[in-house]
Amino acid sequence: xxxxxxxxxxxxxxxxxxxxxxxxxxxxxxxxxxxxxxxxxxxxxxxxxxxxxxxxxxxxxxxxxxxxxxxxxxxxxxxxxxxxxxxxxxxxxxxxxxxxxxxxxxxxxxxxxxxxxxxxxxxxxxxxxxxxxxxxxxxxxxxxxxxxxxxxxxxxxxxxxxxxxxxxxxxxxxxxxxxxxxxxxxxxxxxxxxxxxxxxxxxxxxxxxxxxxxxxxxxxxxxxxxxxxxxxxxxxxxxxxxxxxxxxxxxxxxxxxxxxxxxxxxxxxxxxxxxxxxxxxxxxxxxxxxxxxxxxxxxxxxxxxxxxxxxxxxxxx
Ligand SMILES: NC(=O)c1ccc[n+]([C@@H]2O[C@H](COP(=O)([O-])OP(=O)(O)OC[C@H]3O[C@@H](n4cnc5c(N)ncnc54)[C@H](OP(=O)(O)O)[C@@H]3O)[C@@H](O)[C@H]2O)c1
Numbered sequence: 001x002x003x004x005x006x007x008x009x010x011x012x013x014x015x016x017x018x019x020x021x022x023x024x025x026x027x028x029x030x031x032x033x034x035x036x037x038x039x040x041x042x043x044x045x046x047x048x049x050x051x052x053x054x055x056x057x058x059x060x061x062x063x064x065x066x067x068x069x070x071x072x073x074x075x076x077x078x079x080x081x082x083x084x085x086x087x088x089x090x091x092x093x094x095x096x097x098x099x100x101x102x103x104x105x106x107x108x109x110x111x112x113x114x115x116x117x118x119x120x121x122x123x124x125x126x127x128x129x130x131x132x133x134x135x136x137x138x139x140x141x142x143x144x145x146x147x148x149x150x151x152x153x154x155x156x157x158x159x160x161x162x163x164x165x166x167x168x169x170x171x172x173x174x175x176x177x178x179x180x181x182x183x184x185x186x187x188x189x190x191x192x193x194x195x196x197x198x199x200x201x202x203x204x205x206x207x208x209x210x211x212x213x214x215x216x217x218x219x220x221x222x223x224x225x226x227x228x229x230x231x232x233x234x235x236x237x238x239x240x241x242x243x244x245x246x247x248x249x250x251x252x253x254x255x256x257x258x259x260x261x262x263x264x265x266x267x268x269x270x271x272x273x274x275x276x277x278x279x280x281x282x283x284x285x286x287x288x289x290x291x292x293x294x295x296x297x298x299x300x301x302x303x304x305x306x307x308x309x310x311x312x313x314x315x316x317x
Contacts, residue, residue, distance in 0.1 A: 002317060003293055004090035007046065009057045014049030016061065018294050025060050025086035028096040032074065034067035035109045037088030038116035039291075039299055039312035040149060041236060046082055047300035055084040062088030062314070063261075064116040065095065066109045073103040077117045077268070078261035089293060091317040101268050104276035113313045114288040115275055118149025121260040122209070123271035125150070125231040126157045128256045129207045132229035136162035139206030139225060144168040144190070144216055145236050147175045152182060152287045152310045153279075154209045159183025160278045163207075168193060168216070175309060182283070193219045194237065199244030203228075203251060214238030221247045221255065233258035287311055 004021040007014050024031060046053040046061040065088030066075045079099040081087035103112040129141070141158055145151040146167035158165045159182065167184035169175060176187045193216040203225040210217045211234030221230055224247055232255060247253040287310030291299055302308050
């Protein structure tokens with residue numbers, strides 16, 4: 001019936017393999033013929049057997065699933081897929097309609113997967129900044145983990161909306177042109193943010209889209225202007241946040257948590273509407289590579305080693 005990636009417990013460790021499968025995986029009221037998924041940071045952790053992501057075995061990983069159900073192209077991002085229930089690295093999946101978003105007409109299945117959780121999370125982050133009244137006139141926006149999936153889409157969306165962005169990256173020499181191509185006005189070395197800094201620093205940012213956590217998030221908070229907002233969605237540097245209250249009580253800085261996994265349908269819809277309105281499909285294509293299911297385990301290892309760029313679409317069938 002097809003091939004799927006399955007993570008199984010083997011002698012105490014969790015190992016991912018490509019297997020021939022005949023089942024329809026998962027539960028839910030919608031049966032989906034999955035054509036595409038994608039590779040996100042969390043997928044790479046799952047493929048690596050990380051028990052913080054792989055909550056049950058056997059498990060089909062893949063936190064995104066795009067495919068046709070009842071004649072309609074739908075996508076599910078997160079909602080436990082590829083963590084606590086079977087995900088998108090299989091051609092036949094059941095999902096709950098309560099979390100299924102109809103793919104906006106202007107996107108193909110491959111484009112919806114190129115957006116995936118990373119792009120939808122970038123949209124949630126940008127939407128949160130706008131909800132906090134951070135406007136293009138407010139000042140510069142820092143985007144961390146800039147060459148990654150969330151970072152790349154956030155840079156592009158912000159640029160389209162008229163914001164001035166600054167990209168924080170560990171690969172300035174290698175990918176500086178790529179980041180400037182996504183609209184970054186300046187590219188900063190992430191090493192400058194990677195160590196503990198002063199609790200209050202020169203206020204530069206009107207807003208921050210942070211994907212790294214740890215000292216980078218704390219330094220970004222310390223450099224945010226009066227009344228600015230910082231969104232926190234990721235932990236590529238670390239899960240720790242050893243921060244001072246100073247940015248909050250002396251500058252009224254706001255820290256906004258972003259959770260794509262359990263977001264209710266109206267919030268998902270809002271983020272997808274923003275993507276449908278603003279994304280330039282040529283720019284999306286320029287940040288995307290397509291791979292097949294048999295390549296995804298190696299690609300996951302590359303992503304964890306910080307060697308991939310932008311978004312990776314996984315062609316499932
Ligand atoms: N809260 C949510 O709902 C949600 C949703 C999606 C993603 N996330 C999280 O957001 C983060 C980014 O996800 P993604 O899919 O965009 O991942 P990604 O494509 O792998 O991008 C992560 C980027 O972070 C930087 N990076 C990697 N390792 C690092 C390290 N040790 N220290 C500092 N920087 C490092 C790299 O950028 P440079 O090379 O440019 O420095 C890399 O491209 C992950 O932590 C992910 O789990 C959370």
